[in-house]
Amino acid sequence: MRGGAYNAAIMTETTLMDSYPATLSTEAAIDAFMTRPYPEVVELMRRLPGDLAILGVAGKMGITLGATAVAASRAAGVERTVYGVSRFSNQAAYDAVAQAGMTPLRCDLLDAAAVAKLPRVPNVIFMAGRKFGTTGGEEQTWAINTLTPARVCDHFTESRIVAFSTGCVYPLVPSDGPGCSESTPAAPVGEYAQSCLGRERIFTYYSKRNGAPVCLLRLNYSLDLRYGVIHDLATRVWQGQPVPLQVPVFNGLWQGDANNLTLLTLEAAETPAAILNLTGPETLSVRETAERLAERLGKPVRFEGAPGPTAYLNDASRLHTRLGRPRVPIGRVIDWTADWVRAGGLSYGKPTHFEVSTGTF
Numbered sequence: 001m002r003g004g005a006y007n008a009a010i011m012t013e014t015t016l017m018d019s020y021p022a023t024l025s026t027e028a029a030i031d032a033f034m035t036r037p038y039p040e041v042v043e044l045m046r047r048l049p050g051d052l053a054i055l056g057v058a059g060k061m062g063i064t065l066g067a068t069a070v071a072a073s074r075a076a077g078v079e080r081t082v083y084g085v086s087r088f089s090n091q092a093a094y095d096a097v098a099q100a101g102m103t104p105l106r107c108d109l110l111d112a113a114a115v116a117k118l119p120r121v122p123n124v125i126f127m128a129g130r131k132f133g134t135t136g137g138e139e140q141t142w143a144i145n146t147l148t149p150a151r152v153c154d155h156f157t158e159s160r161i162v163a164f165s166t167g168c169v170y171p172l173v174p175s176d177g178p179g180c181s182e183s184t185p186a187a188p189v190g191e192y193a194q195s196c197l198g199r200e201r202i203f204t205y206y207s208k209r210n211g212a213p214v215c216l217l218r219l220n221y222s223l224d225l226r227y228g229v230i231h232d233l234a235t236r237v238w239q240g241q242p243v244p245l246q247v248p249v250f251n252g253l254w255q256g257d258a259n260n261l262t263l264l265t266l267e268a269a270e271t272p273a274a275i276l277n278l279t280g281p282e283t284l285s286v287r288e289t290a291e292r293l294a295e296r297l298g299k300p301v302r303f304e305g306a307p308g309p310t311a312y313l314n315d316a317s318r319l320h321t322r323l324g325r326p327r328v329p330i331g332r333v334i335d336w337t338a339d340w341v342r343a344g345g346l347s348y349g350k351p352t353h354f355e356v357s358t359g360t361f
């Protein structure tokens with residue numbers, strides 16, 4: 001959303017916003033709200049055959065995604081094991097996976113012998129990846145982003161697989177123009193984005209070779225109060241740091257919507273691999289989002305640099321037409337995030353670096 005369009009869109013959200021909590025003031029409240037399944041996801045979990053494994057579960061999204069799948073299966077009255085697979089570099093994540101009702105399994109997905117011991121479930125969501133630390137550790141990023149898909153596809157030869165990718169496989173495009181659609185040729189900038197295209201190519205290769213259905217999800221910015229672009233902007237405003245305008249616009253969606261829509265794409269997996277963009281319908285202005293946050297935070301906002309000409313913009317209308325739009329209005333996410341940051345709420349300490357336009361992470 002830009003200029004007047006932004007404000008108009010926020011205003012038309014007002015009635016929608018009435019149906020969402022005015023604030024989310026504890027982690028338990030965030031998680032409870034974020035992991036509420038859509039009714040269609042409950043229906044999907046009723047008809048989906050067999051168990052589900054979430055690979056790379058221990059990151060910023062996986063535990064809430066798994067908790068949503070567990071809640072939907074329970075609401076559907078279906079007995080299903082949801083495995084949460086990761087190395088669990090952080091023990092607290094192991095405990096959180098178990099508390100969310102999943103069965104945690106410790107596994108390094110680079111280790112073929114360890115992968116071979118995983119239960120061969122019919123449904124797999126692949127979330128493992130590496131972004132930050134790529135500069136100077138390029139080989140680690142390439143290994144995690146391209147070798148783990150090969151290990152996984154060698155083992156789960158008959159499963160349907162939804163694999164997370166990123167909107168960064170597209171080129172940066174003019175910030176005042178339309179976003180990239182699935183038919184825009186990939187042109188990744190920098191080694192992280194290149195390795196993500198490598199990840200996609202490996203899944204597509206195996207999908208053709210094994211005939212297994214795959215859906216590649218090109219996600220742009222999941223939004224949680226504890227991390228994400230809006231969290232980053234709110235933190236800068238609250239701490240009196242300038243807001244960079246180098247990348248002047250972005251796309252995003254509430255993480256609860258990202259999780260629900262991801263689960264729905266289990267039935268969008270095809271052979272050869274399908275591709276779907278996953279984000280919200282608006283182009284969000286960094287300046288206007290920061291100004292709204294500043295108003296709510298009661299702080300002045302400073303900007304730095306001139307607005308750059310390009311950004312990562314992702315047009316998810318194909319997914320919206322097929323599976324529906326995100327439900328939580330962005331205006332609500334902005335207000336929740338401002339309240340969270342002002343109250344000193346937890347930050348994962350994992351900045352998105354949304355302002356990077358060189359592909360260097």
Ligand SMILES: NC(=O)c1ccc[n+]([C@@H]2O[C@H](COP(=O)([O-])OP(=O)(O)OC[C@H]3O[C@@H](n4cnc5c(N)ncnc54)[C@H](OP(=O)(O)O)[C@@H]3O)[C@@H](O)[C@H]2O)c1
Pocket residue numbers: 055056057058059060061062085086087088089090093107108109110126127128129130131144148164165166167219220221222223
């Ligand atoms: N969040 C976003 O806004 C966003 C935007 C675009 C794309 N994506 C993509 O969506 C996916 C999920 O996002 P996220 O934010 O949850 O990612 P994340 O925080 O980076 O989590 C990925 C997890 O994968 C696990 N992992 C890495 N290497 C592994 C290995 N060799 N074996 C087993 N597990 C491994 C790690 O947990 P352990 O250390 O415990 O193994 C890590 O926490 C990622 O692939 C990401 O690139 C996310």
